[in-house]
Amino acid sequence: MMKYRNTGAPFHRPDGTVWERDAVAEPTEDELRRRRYKLRAVGEERPEMFGWERDAVETPPPSDSSDSSDWPLRMTPETYLRMHPDGDHAELARVIVVAQAEDSPEDGEEVVETDGSSDDGD
Structure with a gap:
C-alpha cells in the first residue's frame, strides 16, 4: 500500500498509536476513507505549498544568459x-x-x- 503524510491534526490510530502531523505512514482502509482530506500521498506533494519544505527546494543560480x-x-x-x-x-x-x-x-x-x-x- 502507498504511504501518506498526515497534513491535519494528530489522530489516534486503531492500534493505539498517534499519527502525528507531518508523519508518514501506511493508513488502514478505514483511515484512508475517513481521513482522506488530511492525508497526502507522499509522491503527490507540491513543495511550493508547504513552508516546511520550501527551504528544502534548491533553485539553480541564474545564468548570465537568462532571458x-x-x-x-x-x-x-x-x-x-x-x-x-x-x-x-x-x-x-x-x-x-x-x-x-x-x-x-x-x-x-x-x-x-x-x-x-x-x-x-x-
Missing part, C-alpha cells in the same frame, strides 16, 4: 526589483533587466523597422 522566458513570476522583473530589491528572485530580475537594457536601442539611436517588402516605387 525573460526564465522569469517565474507574473510581475515584470523591473516591478519586482522596485518592490523587493532583496527578494528571492532579485538576482535573476537584475540579470534579466540588464540583458533587456543591452538588447534595447539606446536613446538617440534610430530604430528601423522593416516588413520584409522592398519599396522600389515600381
Whole structure:
C-alpha cells in the first residue's frame, strides 16, 4: 500500500498509536476513507505549498544568459526589483533587466523597422 503524510491534526490510530502531523505512514482502509482530506500521498506533494519544505527546494543560480522566458513570476522583473530589491528572485530580475537594457536601442539611436517588402516605387 502507498504511504501518506498526515497534513491535519494528530489522530489516534486503531492500534493505539498517534499519527502525528507531518508523519508518514501506511493508513488502514478505514483511515484512508475517513481521513482522506488530511492525508497526502507522499509522491503527490507540491513543495511550493508547504513552508516546511520550501527551504528544502534548491533553485539553480541564474545564468548570465537568462532571458525573460526564465522569469517565474507574473510581475515584470523591473516591478519586482522596485518592490523587493532583496527578494528571492532579485538576482535573476537584475540579470534579466540588464540583458533587456543591452538588447534595447539606446536613446538617440534610430530604430528601423522593416516588413520584409522592398519599396522600389515600381
